[in-house]
Amino acid sequence: MTFPPPRALTAAEKTVGSRHAPEGGAAVRGSYDSVAESYAELVGQGMEAEALWERGVLGVFAEAVGVGAVVGDLGCGTGRVAGYLRGLGVSVVGVDLSPGMLRVAARDHREVAFAAGDMTRLPLATGVLGGALAWYSTVHSSDEQVDAMAAEFARVLVPGGVLCVAFKVGPDGSAPASWLVHAYGHSVRLPVYRRPVDDLSALLGRHGLIETARVVRQPEDREPTPQGFLLLRRAGRVAGSGA
Template sequence: MTEPSSLDSTRASYDTVAVDYAALLADELTDKPYDRAMLTAFADLVKAGGGGRVGDLGCGPGRVTVHLRDLGLTAFGIDLSPGMIAVARRTYPDLTFDEGSMTALDLADGSLAGALAWYSLVHTPPEQLPDIFAEFHRVLAPGGHLLMAFKVGAECVRLEQAYGHTVALDVYRFPPDDVAELLVKTGFRVQARLVREADSREGTPQAFLLMVKPMAP
């Protein structure tokens, strides 16, 4: 798959903010019990299925990757931004982090027991989602699980200042039913969905979809 041109500005923006982003969001999960509950459910399902490698796709500075590790998963991270990967490697030297794009993952077919896309598609135009979901489906083994988190809505917001820096980011909000429908069309089955209300730092409700790639008949 050819890399979309929109990834250039996303990569550059996250390279710019990487250090401050990591510092500001280091403890973000602490006061988000619903978010942690979905991550725990995901981890429990992966372990119940026999375990295996789990990719945090769009891992940023690795804060959720290490949370997955602490939940008992064999987790590693992939991110578009070299700056984010550098921060993740410095912060968590015992984990593996590599540069890469969700549009063309450098992973073998069926090589993952689990895949996490934790707000990592918020800069992805809706028309590109089917191709990325096909990549998720390709790299997951039958019986593998996918957990997604994203902002609820049906619009795009332009972000030009973030984490104390100038950036150039389009932030997309998605209707949960539309995302679930696309995932089902890709070959996934819905296991659970959660929409929680926005907290004091968020402008919209937040959605979580837990999917499974069915076993071959």
């Protein structure tokens, strides 16, 4: 299935940081622009080295979306997860705030369409996606930002469409748990949020995104906290279901 690239943001839109929190937008974009090439070299193009649970969750997500649907990898970075999903037979379009990350993504994953965009105002038509993936792409965002993102996730999904969110688990997501100031050989400034699973599920649920499953795995290697994965469906009748 061929999926035409979505509308890219205009030059004016690209210069506007997120309107929902001062640490968003331009600071996140600049940090990821600076680390894009180093990130790709250190992390690689695929998901083979990831933990079993990560690959398992993505496999379940791909099956839940089903054949013929289009998935949006929202906050796709260098496109390695988008490429992995494409390898599972899913049509994918990737969206990211960082032009630097998108340049790497387009170079390394030519089978995937990519576009620049802020997750609080996605450059995608309403109801165009059968599945949406936010793979650790909310971890630098405040609750207010994530609320705006959730509204966009619901908007771009078809009724019954599947959302998968990967995130860092913690006791309180109302403020950054820490700040990342050095990554992949570069100076950066990125807030890191760790959220309770119930809180994130409830936030998404306010926008008609209903939890169907959750996985929490314990920390591995240098991870300080557990990692969470939520699967949800957009409320509403699925076309052709007769429900």
